[in-house]
Amino acid sequence: MNEAAGVAAADVRPAPGAIRRRLSFRAVFGLTVLVCIGGAAVLAPQIAPWDPARQMLLKRLRPPMWEARGLREHPLGTDHLGRDILSRILYGGRISLGVGLSAVTLSCLIGVTLGLLAGFHGGRTDAFIMRVVDVFLAIPYILLAMGVVFALGPSLLNVILVMAMTRWVQFARIVRADVLSIREREFVSGARARGNRSTRLLLRHVLPNALTPIIVVATLELAFMIIYESALSFLGLGVQPPTPTWGWMLSDGRNYVATAWWLATFPGLAIMLTVLAVNLLGDWLRDTLDPRLTV
Amino acid sequence: MFPYLLRRLGQSVLVLLGVSVIVFGLLHLTGDPTRLLLPLEAREEDVRQLRALLGLDDPLWVQYVRFLSRAVRGDFGVSFKHQVPALTLIFQTLPATLELTAAGLALALVVAVPAGIVAALRRNSLIDAVCSVGVLLGQAMPVYWLGLLLILVFAVKLGWLPAAGRDGLASLVLPAFALGAFSMARIARMARSGMLEVLAQDYVRTARAVGVRTFLVTYKYALKNAAIPLVTIVGLEFGVLLGGAVITETIFAWPGVGRLAVDAIFSRDYPLVQAIVAMLATLFVLINLVMDMVYTYLDPRIVFVRSRR
Numbered sequence: 001m002n003e004a005a006g007v008a009a010a011d012v013r014p015a016p017g018a019i020r021r022r023l024s025f026r027a028v029f030g031l032t033v034l035v036c037i038g039g040a041a042v043l044a045p046q047i048a049p050w051d052p053a054r055q056m057l058l059k060r061l062r063p064p065m066w067e068a069r070g071l072r073e074h075p076l077g078t079d080h081l082g083r084d085i086l087s088r089i090l091y092g093g094r095i096s097l098g099v100g101l102s103a104v105t106l107s108c109l110i111g112v113t114l115g116l117l118a119g120f121h122g123g124r125t126d127a128f129i130m131r132v133v134d135v136f137l138a139i140p141y142i143l144l145a146m147g148v149v150f151a152l153g154p155s156l157l158n159v160i161l162v163m164a165m166t167r168w169v170q171f172a173r174i175v176r177a178d179v180l181s182i183r184e185r186e187f188v189s190g191a192r193a194r195g196n197r198s199t200r201l202l203l204r205h206v207l208p209n210a211l212t213p214i215i216v217v218a219t220l221e222l223a224f225m226i227i228y229e230s231a232l233s234f235l236g237l238g239v240q241p242p243t244p245t246w247g248w249m250l251s252d253g254r255n256y257v258a259t260a261w262w263l264a265t266f267p268g269l270a271i272m273l274t275v276l277a278v279n280l281l282g283d284w285l286r287d288t289l290d291p292r293l294t295v
Numbered sequence: 296m297f298p299y300l301l302r303r304l305g306q307s308v309l310v311l312l313g314v315s316v317i318v319f320g321l322l323h324l325t326g327d328p329t330r331l332l333l334p335l336e337a338r339e340e341d342v343r344q345l346r347a348l349l350g351l352d353d354p355l356w357v358q359y360v361r362f363l364s365r366a367v368r369g370d371f372g373v374s375f376k377h378q379v380p381a382l383t384l385i386f387q388t389l390p391a392t393l394e395l396t397a398a399g400l401a402l403a404l405v406v407a408v409p410a411g412i413v414a415a416l417r418r419n420s421l422i423d424a425v426c427s428v429g430v431l432l433g434q435a436m437p438v439y440w441l442g443l444l445l446i447l448v449f450a451v452k453l454g455w456l457p458a459a460g461r462d463g464l465a466s467l468v469l470p471a472f473a474l475g476a477f478s479m480a481r482i483a484r485m486a487r488s489g490m491l492e493v494l495a496q497d498y499v500r501t502a503r504a505v506g507v508r509t510f511l512v513t514y515k516y517a518l519k520n521a522a523i524p525l526v527t528i529v530g531l532e533f534g535v536l537l538g539g540a541v542i543t544e545t546i547f548a549w550p551g552v553g554r555l556a557v558d559a560i561f562s563r564d565y566p567l568v569q570a571i572v573a574m575l576a577t578l579f580v581l582i583n584l585v586m587d588m589v590y591t592y593l594d595p596r597i598v599f600v601r602s603r604r
Contacts, residue, residue, distance in 0.1 A: 131306065131309050131310060131313060132313060134306070134310045134313070135310050135313030135314055135317065135576075137531075137534070137579075138310055138311075138314055138534070138576040138579045138580050138583075139314060139317060139572060139575075139576045140534070140537055140538040140541065140572065140575045140576065140579075141538060142538050142539075142541050142542070143538070143541060143556050143560075143568070143571065143572050143575070144317070144321070144572060146541075146556075146557070146560050147321050147560055147565075147568050147572070148321070148324060150560050150561070151321070151324045151325050151331050152324060152325065223434075223435070227437045230437060230439075231437065231438075231439060231542055234439045234542070235541075235542065235545065235557060236561075237560075250439060250440060250443065253443070254443060254546070257443055257446055257447050257451060258447075258451045261447055264440070264443045264444075264447075265444070265447075268436075268437070268440030268443065268444070271437055271440065272432075272435045272436050272437070272440065273435075275434075275435040275436075275437075276431060276432070276434075276435035279431065279434055279435055280431070
């Protein structure tokens, strides 16, 4: 539809020294935060102080430990069922990152394949695939996802499938655009002249040259998927309880906004930090690998 | 110009056809629509009645053609829950959603465009740094969390603005800001990089060299050209906002289409869900069609580049 649309244009190439230092600071910050959050999620069973599902009704709605009624054994407080918020956030990270990574991988596979086919074959294949892309861009993806998940049942697998099915277009568009120019390059006609078949041509000669934008889009999409997953959870159609997810915690906290601010604040902070870190990394990748890329 | 517009119109029709297939498929996802439409404990007789009523025993393509021919006439069936034609419900709630999206988009543009331009003109200054931190936070903050924080601070703690409902201008402020924040960040980023790019162009340098005043160079020469990509973004952003409205409306109890849709999904009111998805998609396609026309008007080169493909 809007073929000329990029989501954010790349910066004009910065003056060498000054900005490169700032960029790498951002990247290091993003990477550090991401490693910490990822590590905490992986090690949650080892480092979480409590079982995330354990309800201690005598200690309901305790504030974080630095507040007057706070308890030292619950650093970030407890929720309305007396469950430890820190432990739930640690465990919730497993879902957020796990689902996000799986959904990105799947949508990348679908989008890259279709984008390669569209860009490489051109003509009717291209026209057809691009119209399908337009269809998916036009449909409000959150509503589609909710409708599908509700119909099929909110299991972990369904959530991942739906997220991938509604986001693959991002990959397809960028890969197609890239392949359109790559296929005109000499090494491709050379490889074709040597008698390579289409599949080999695509996988050995075209795909490796389109890898940069794929990596960048995958990173930025990961950030998006994390928000997406928690949005579905928030609306009640994500991975189901008792598995703790950041979105569910926010949704629970919503009813206590007036009386217990920490319920919604900390899981939200976890989402924001994760997304921020992934975005920083993605921006840096884009600026370093291909400054002219508009993703 | 004209052949391009005609082709573009044809594409839009194709896209809407595609949308209709998906919307139709939504009901048939589980194989048997009655299982989706009726509660699990429904009696066998009710199931049979519904099957006959909806013509579910016909071949799938017959059902699709029937669905499409009705949909084109605006007939998406009657909402199970409200017992009113689905389209009527949408038209009742659409104004509230459009009001919210327009306010969100307007707020985003009013803040983001000047911010982006100033950041580009004063590159690497304190303002630029503040803007880029704002952009990073705006892009990382999920709308439902931002909404809750806004309610916490401005409605609960300070008591300045209402936390929910649609009652006058004051009630629009928080939801519009929550909804617009993400777009604000993206538009500011676009405006900044677009402006930087234009400022580095030869004609800007030439204008400066021959002594055109800085003010004129910035606002007449540079800004006009930097605005072109923004027009497309506004079209796409509108779609993002319509999607975001689903969540924003849920948080702020805003009586719009989004909340209606969430409600419809949970009450198995799939005719209504289908109608809403179809209408929002149509709206998105139309807006982008208009935006593309504006775009070709602003930048005539587009037609050539596009029709060559």
